[in-house]
Amino acid sequence: MRLRSLRLRVxxxxxxxxxxxxxxxxYAILTVFEKATLRQFDQRLQEELxxxxxxxxxxxxxxxxxxxxxxFSRVYSGLYFQAETEGFTVASRSLWDxxxxxxxxxxxxxxxxxxxxxxxxxxLLSQSVRVNDGPRWRLGVAADLASMETLVAxxxxxxxxxLCVFGVSLIVAAALMLNAAxxxxxxxxxxxxxxxxxxxxxxxxxxxxxxxxxxxDLDRLIERNRRQRDxxxxxxxxxxxxxxxxxxxxxxxxxxxxxxxxxxxxxxxxALARLKDATALHLDHAATGPEAMLPGERVDVMAxxxxxxxxxxxxxxHIRFDVEGPxxxxxxxxxxxxxxMLGNLIENAAYWAQGHVHVTLEAEGEAVILIVEDDGxxxxxxxxxxxxxxxxxxxxxxxxxxxxxxxxxxxxxxxGGSIRLDTAGLGGLRVILRLPFDAxxxxxxxxxxxx
Numbered sequence: 390m391r392l393r394s395l396r397l398r399v400x401x402x403x404x405x406x407x408x409x410x411x412x413x414x415x416y417a418i419l420t421v422f423e424k425a426t427l428r429q430f431d432q433r434l435q436e437e438l439x440x441x442x443x444x445x446x447x448x449x450x451x452x453x454x455x456x457x458x459x460x461f462s463r464v465y466s467g468l469y470f471q472a473e474t475e476g477f478t479v480a481s482r483s484l485w486d487x488x489x490x491x492x493x494x495x496x497x498x499x500x501x502x503x504x505x506x507x508x509x510x511x512x513l514l515s516q517s518v519r520v521n522d523g524p525r526w527r528l529g530v531a532a533d534l535a536s537m538e539t540l541v542a543x544x545x546x547x548x549x550x551x552l553c554v555f556g557v558s559l560i561v562a563a564a565l566m567l568n569a570a571x572x573x574x575x576x577x578x579x580x581x582x583x584x585x586x587x588x589x590x591x592x593x594x595x596x597x598x599x600x601x602x603x604x605x606d607l608d609r610l611i612e613r614n615r616r617q618r619d620x621x622x623x624x625x626x627x628x629x630x631x632x633x634x635x636x637x638x639x640x641x642x643x644x645x646x647x648x649x650x651x652x653x654x655x656x657x658x659x660a661l662a663r664l665k666d667a668t669a670l671h672l673d674h675a676a677t678g679p680e681a682m683l684p685g686e687r688v689d690v691m692a693x694x695x696x697x698x699x700x701x702x703x704x705x706x707h708i709r710f711d712v713e714g715p716x717x718x719x720x721x722x723x724x725x726x727x728x729x730m731l732g733n734l735i736e737n738a739a740y741w742a743q744g745h746v747h748v749t750l751e752a753e754g755e756a757v758i759l760i761v762e763d764d765g766x767x768x769x770x771x772x773x774x775x776x777x778x779x780x781x782x783x784x785x786x787x788x789x790x791x792x793x794x795x796x797x798x799x800x801x802x803x804x805g806g807s808i809r810l811d812t813a814g815l816g817g818l819r820v821i822l823r824l825p826f827d828a829x830x831x832x833x834x835x836x837x838x839x840x
Contacts, residue, residue: 396567403563411552419548423541430537431500434514437470437530438498445472445528446520452479465507467533474524491515491529502534509533573600581607616803628668635660687719688727690750690757697732698748705739714750720757720824722804730800733793734761734820741765745815752826756806759822762813773810797822 437458444455452472453461460468461481471480471489480488487506494515505511511531519525573596580591590608593601638660646652691714698710720727738746742763749760768776776794798808806824813819 396571399567400560400564403567404560407556407559407563411556415548415552419541419545422544422548426537426541430512430532430534431514434512434530434532435498437468438514438516438528441470441472441528441530442516442518445474445518445526449474449520449523453481456481465505465509467505467509467536469505469511469532470530471528473527489513489515489529489531491527493517494527494529503531505531505533509535573597577604577607584611619799619803632664632668635663639664688722688724689716690714690718690720690727690759691716693724693727694731694735694748694750697728697735701732701735701739704736705742708739708742708744708746710735710739710746710748712748712750714748715752718750718752718757720826722824726800726804730797730822731759733797734759734822737793738763738765738818738820742817747813747815753823755826757824757826759824761820761822762815763817764813764815765817767812767817768810776810794820 437456440455441452444452448454456470458468460466461470461483463483464485466483469481469484469489471478471484471491473479473491478488484506489511490503490513492515494517496517498514498516501513501515503511503513510533512534513529513531515527515529517525517527577591577596577600580589583589590611591604593604593608596604638656642652642657642660691712694712694714698712702708702710735746735748738761742765745764747760747762749758749762751758751760794808801808801822801824804824806822809821809823811819811821
C-alpha cells in the first residue's frame with residue numbers, strides 16, 4: 390500500500406537512513422575500539438615480557454624481585470609470568486600451583502591463546518632468550534582476556550545507549566525540520582482556500598525560493614482561468630451584440646407577416662446571413678486566445694502585418710500604407726487574435742485616413758509596441774475614452790458597428806497588453822498597441838500599462 394502522506398514518507402525514510410547510518414557507524418567505532426584495546430593489551434604484555442627478560446639477566450637466581458606488579462602477587466589475578474631454564478622454574482605467585490604451557494618458543498615473541506589456572510582464557514606472549522652466553526630461558530607472560538572483554542562490553546553498552554539517544558534526537562530534529570519545510574505548503578494551501586472569499590493571491594516573494602515557482606505557476610493558472618472567464622464574457626457580449634440587429638429584423642418581418650403585410654425577403658435573408666456570419670465568427674474566436682496556444686508557440690508580427698496591409702489595401706486602394714519595423718519578431722499570441730487586433734486597428738485607420746496610413750513596429754523592454762497612424766480627422770481628446778465603448782460610433786452618419794476598437798482592446802487585455810490613443814504626427818489618430826514580448830525569448834511577459 391502506497392503511503393499518501395509526504396510527511397510520513399520522509400519520516401520513515403529518514404528513520405531508516407538514520408538507523409542504517411548509526412548502525413554502520415557504531416560497528417565501525419566498536420571495531421576501532423576493540424582493536425585499540427587489544428593493542429593496548431598486547432603492549433602491556435610486551436612491556437612485562439621485557440621486564441622479565443631484564444629480570445632473568447640481572448637476577449637469575451630470583452627473577453621475581455624485578456616483577457613488581459601487584460597483580461603478580463594475587464592468586465589467580467589474571468596476570469601471570471613464568472621463566473624456565475634447565476632444572477629451574479620460577480613463576481608468579483598469581484599462578485599458585487599451576488604452570489603456563491610455554492612449549493618451545495622461538496627467539497621472536499610469539500602469541501597464543503591458552504587456558505589459565507582458573508579456567509580463564511589467557512593471551513600468552515612467550516619467547517626464548519639466552520642470557521650472557523649462559524643457559525637458555527623460556528619466558529612467558531599471560532593475561533586474562535576477560536578484563537579486555539569486560540571493558541569492550543561496557544563500551545559497547547555505552548555506545549549503544551549513546552547512539553540510540555543520538556538517533557532519537559536526529560529523528561525528532563528531522564520531524565521538526567520537516568514541519569518547517571512543509572510549513573510554506575500549508576500556508577500556500579491556506580492562501581488558496583482564501584481565494585474563495587477574496588481576490589488576494591499568494592505572493593511568490595513571501596515563500597521560499599523552492600516553493601516560489603509553484604506559487605508563480607498557480608498564479609498563472611488563476612490568471613489563465615480569469616482570462617478564460619473574461620474571454621467567455623467578452624464573446625457572449627459580442628455575440629449578443631452581433632445577434633441583436635439581425636434578430637430584431639427577423640422579429641419585425643415575422644410580425645409583418647403575422648399582420649398580413651408583405652414580407653421583405655431580402656431583409657430577412659440579409660439578417661439570416663448576418664446571424665450565420667456572427668455565429669461562425671464567434672465559434673472561430675472560441676478556439677483562440679492564450680489558452681489555445683501550444684508551449685513555445687510564436688507568431689511573426691511583421692509577416693502578419695504585411696498580409697493584413699495587403700488585404701486592407703485592396704479594400705482602400707487610394708490609401709498609401711507604410712510599414713516599418715524589424716523582421717522575425719515573435720509574439721506569444723495566437724494568429725487569429727493577432728489578426729483580430731491588428732486588422733481592426735489598420736482597417737479603422739484606413740477607413741478614416743485621407744490618403745496615408747503609417748504602421749511602426751518596435752521593441753521596448755519586455756514589450757512589443759505597434760503604432761498605427763493616419764492622416765484623418767483624428768479623435769477629440771474628450772471623446773477618446775468613448776472610442777472603446779461597445780457599439781459607440783463618433784460619427785453616426787458613417788457606417789460601422791462600433792466594435793472594432795473595443796474588440797482590439799479586449800483581446801489585447803487578455804494577453805496583458807493595452808491600447809492608448811494619441812494625436813498622430815500625420816494629423817490624425819495615433820493608436821499605440823503594447824503587448825508583452827514572447828516569453829520564450831525575452832523573459833516572462835508582464836502586464837504593461839502603456840508607453
